Amino acid sequence: xxxxxxxxxxxxxxxxxxxxxxxxxxxxxxxxxxxxxxxxxxxxxxxxxxxxxxxxxxxxxxxxxxxxxxxxxxxxxxxxxxxxxxxxxxxxxxxxxxxxxxxxxxxxxxxxxxxxxxxxxxxxxxxxxxxxxxxxxxxxxxxxxxxxxxxxxxxxxxxxxxxxxxxxxxxxxxxxxxxxxxxxxxxxxxxxxxxxxxxxxxxxxxxxxxxxxxxxxxxxxxxxxxxxxxxxxxxxxxxxxxxxxxxxxxxxxxxxxxxxxxxxxxxx
Amino acid sequence: xxxxxxxxxxxxxxxxxxxxxxxxxxxxxxxxxxxxxxxxxxxxxxxxxxxxxxxxxxxxxxxxxxxxxxxxxxxxxxxxxxxxxxxxxxxxxxxxxxxxxxxxxxxxxxxxxxxxxxxxxxxxxxxxxxxxxxxxxxxxxxxxxxxxxxxxxxxxxxxxxxxxxxxxxxxxxxxxxxxxxxxxxxxxxxxxxxxxxxxxxxxxxxxxxxxxxxxxxxxxxxxxxxxxxxxxxxxxxxxxxxxxxxxxxxxxxxxxxxxxxxxxxxxxxxxxxxxxxxxxxxxxxxxxxxxxxxxxxxxxxxxxxxxxxxxxxxxxxxxxxxxxxxxxxxxxxxxxxxxxxxxxxxxxxxxxxxxxxxxxxxxxxxxxxxxxxxxxxxxxxxxxxxxxxxxxxxxxxxxxxxx
Numbered sequence: 001x002x003x004x005x006x007x008x009x010x011x012x013x014x015x016x017x018x019x020x021x022x023x024x025x026x027x028x029x030x031x032x033x034x035x036x037x038x039x040x041x042x043x044x045x046x047x048x049x050x051x052x053x054x055x056x057x058x059x060x061x062x063x064x065x066x067x068x069x070x071x072x073x074x075x076x077x078x079x080x081x082x083x084x085x086x087x088x089x090x091x092x093x094x095x096x097x098x099x100x101x102x103x104x105x106x107x108x109x110x111x112x113x114x115x116x117x118x119x120x121x122x123x124x125x126x127x128x129x130x131x132x133x134x135x136x137x138x139x140x141x142x143x144x145x146x147x148x149x150x151x152x153x154x155x156x157x158x159x160x161x162x163x164x165x166x167x168x169x170x171x172x173x174x175x176x177x178x179x180x181x182x183x184x185x186x187x188x189x190x191x192x193x194x195x196x197x198x199x200x201x202x203x204x205x206x207x208x209x210x211x212x213x214x215x216x217x218x219x220x221x222x223x224x225x226x227x228x229x230x231x232x233x234x235x236x237x238x239x240x241x242x243x244x245x246x247x248x249x250x251x252x253x254x255x256x257x258x259x260x261x262x263x264x265x266x267x268x
Numbered sequence: 269x270x271x272x273x274x275x276x277x278x279x280x281x282x283x284x285x286x287x288x289x290x291x292x293x294x295x296x297x298x299x300x301x302x303x304x305x306x307x308x309x310x311x312x313x314x315x316x317x318x319x320x321x322x323x324x325x326x327x328x329x330x331x332x333x334x335x336x337x338x339x340x341x342x343x344x345x346x347x348x349x350x351x352x353x354x355x356x357x358x359x360x361x362x363x364x365x366x367x368x369x370x371x372x373x374x375x376x377x378x379x380x381x382x383x384x385x386x387x388x389x390x391x392x393x394x395x396x397x398x399x400x401x402x403x404x405x406x407x408x409x410x411x412x413x414x415x416x417x418x419x420x421x422x423x424x425x426x427x428x429x430x431x432x433x434x435x436x437x438x439x440x441x442x443x444x445x446x447x448x449x450x451x452x453x454x455x456x457x458x459x460x461x462x463x464x465x466x467x468x469x470x471x472x473x474x475x476x477x478x479x480x481x482x483x484x485x486x487x488x489x490x491x492x493x494x495x496x497x498x499x500x501x502x503x504x505x506x507x508x509x510x511x512x513x514x515x516x517x518x519x520x521x522x523x524x525x526x527x528x529x530x531x532x533x534x535x536x537x538x539x540x541x542x543x544x545x546x547x548x549x550x551x552x553x554x555x556x557x558x559x560x561x562x563x564x565x566x567x568x569x570x571x572x573x574x575x576x577x578x579x580x581x582x583x584x585x586x587x588x589x590x591x592x593x594x595x596x597x598x599x600x601x602x603x604x605x606x607x608x609x610x611x612x613x614x615x616x617x618x619x620x621x622x623x624x625x626x627x628x629x630x631x632x633x634x635x636x637x638x639x640x641x642x643x644x645x646x647x648x649x650x651x652x653x654x655x656x657x658x659x660x661x662x663x664x665x666x667x668x669x670x671x
Contacts, residue, residue, distance in 0.1 A: 056563075056564065057433065057564040057565040058433070058438065058439075058442050058550065058551070058565050059442075060288065060442050060445040060446060060449075060551075061288050061290075061446075061449070063446075064432075067432055071432065071433070074564065079562060080562040080563070104286055104549050105548045105549045105550065105557070105559070105563040105565075106562055106563040106564070107563075108548060108549060108563060109548060109559065109561070109562060109563030110562070110563070130288055131286055131287060131288055131549075131552075132286050133285075133287070133289050133292060136284055136285055136286050136287075153289070154288065154289040154290070155289060156288075156289045156290040156292075156293070157290075158290060158292075158293035158294070158452065159289055159292070159293065160293065163289070163292065163293075167289065178289070178290055181290060181449060181450055181451075181452060181453070182449055182450035183446045183449055183450065
């Protein structure tokens with residue numbers, strides 16, 4: 001197995017500060033240039049790993065905030081090749097590893113092998129694939145293995161132990177622990193199911209594990225990092241960018257990063 | 269292997285289960301329940317009794333000689349799914365899935381709907397079984413099928429107009445999946461067509477294949493032979509696969525699916541997925557998809573809300589590539605002319621969806637000649653389409669005479 005830049009970054013963050021903060025923003029929102037500025041600002045504010053979304057016409061796992069942003073990006077003329085431009089531009093300025101979050105059809109149409117090669121050449125670390133599971137991803141498993149890219153699959157509270165083992169065995173970078181049954185979007189309580197699922201994932205050997213969906217505040221980041229290796233924040237950052245531009249998303253990222261740093265390195 | 273034996277998840281290279289992990293457990297549970305039900309005579313008995321006493325099955329066939337006179341003189345026989353309770357073939361699938369849901373112990377049904385026929389059928393089953401019901405319908409469709417919105421609400425369902433994306437059927441499906449992810453413990457997504465992730469394409473087909481099984485025997489009894497050709501409209505493709513299936517292994521019977529050609533294939537405004545799309549993944553299965561170079565789903569267009577979908581069931585994609593079935597496009601206008609022709613020659617007002625199959629049958633009659641026998645699936649009735657048709661033909665008394 002090849003080394004994983006994402007797993008390395010998460011382990012380093014865990015050693016230094018108790019856990020990693022992973023920030024999501026869509027590419028091309030509000031336009032390509034500002035999406036690059038916003039991504040760079042996230043890292044400068046303390047985000048350890050970037051998750052950059054590829055806007056898609058039918059995002060079934062996304063709530064209203066991300067849907068609105070990705071639809072705006074599509075209306076503004078986003079093209080799949082912009083992903084590589086954006087990843088390259090961000091990597092030229094900051095060192096944090098970048099995972100691209102994408103529904104599967106755009107990759108399939110671009111060509112799985114070609115997408116893997118172009119992402120690798122742009123300096124990308126791998127993909128998060130919300131609408132394919134390892135048992136439906138033979139071509140991606142092969143392409144990521146060949147190109148040396150990370151691949152993050154999701155684990156859900158409803159997954160059987162057998163399926164958790166499948167996600168753990170095939171993910172590289174981290175396992176995306178779906179905190180709650182539902183789509184992306186801020187929630188007042190991050191489900192208790194997340195902690196249970198994290199424990200179940202540990203038991204089947206998943207490492208590292210990061211929790212996402214519904215996390216929007218420094219307190220929630222802090223709480224999640226008591227039992228997980230990383231906390232993923234998406235909709236709250238997208239909303240900050242939509243409402244207040246790059247400076248607003250940078251301040252929120254800084255506050256979230258303080259939530260991550262306040263975590264004791266020995267989980268209680 | 270007989271063509272009828274396809275059980276999924278794959279039909280050739282099409283089908284599969286490309287879905288978020290959060291829904292895999294529910295899909296597995298549904299697959300298991302369906303496999304168990306298929307082997308359970310009690311389930312088959314319950315469904316058959318419902319069809320006999322509630323749906324009104326078997327549906328009759330009607331030969332339509334005055335209509336056929338406009339189709340080169342071929343014999344044309346309609347399978348009358350329009351006479352089913354709720355007015356279309358959709359009830360066949362809905363009652364089957366609702367019985368499964370009862371076994372799963374779930375208490376809430378959600379569904380997408382385009383024309384509203386599937387939404388009405390689902391709301392009906394929810395009323396019959398005492399379940400709660402939410403229907404997602406594109407905002408564009410709630411306007412052009414306002415009568416069906418009222419019917420669903422009268423039946424006790426909540427109708428949610430979907431305002432994202434193209435505001436039509438594909439976006440209603442997205443919204444239904446989002447609801448399902450959040451509420452899967454209590455809720456069943458009663459998908460209305462032979463699309464979506466496994467087991468839906470095979471399971472919905474199994475609930476719809478009764479159409480062809482009945483029609484095959486009825487045509488044999490009437491004419492002493494199998495039909496020359498079978499015609500059906502194709503959006504997602506459930507009524508078409510329903511009538512095709514019994515004939516898949518009868519090589520003499522030609523199968524024709526008629527897709528919505530909208531303003532014409534050159535206009536870019538159509539829903540002719542099998543003619544103009546290319547393989548991709550949409551709504552959990554690999555199939556033909558109307559998509560741009562980047563794999564972004566394109567908006568389809570049809571005068572018929574029920575056919576206005578940029579994907580198509582994977583079994584149809586497979587039958588197309590095998591050459592077992594032929595798919596063609598019928599424009600909005602061709603469908604509307606056939607709609608009026610059947611109304612005036614036979615006293616039967618078809619759904620605009622089904623009028624695409626009728627327009628196709630007129631073409632086939634001219635091509636196949638007067639010795640041909642063409643079986644057409646009249647998948648639904650046109651009551652819901654009175655406003656659209658009234659406007660189209662200028663037969664409304666007020667405000668409808670523009671065209």
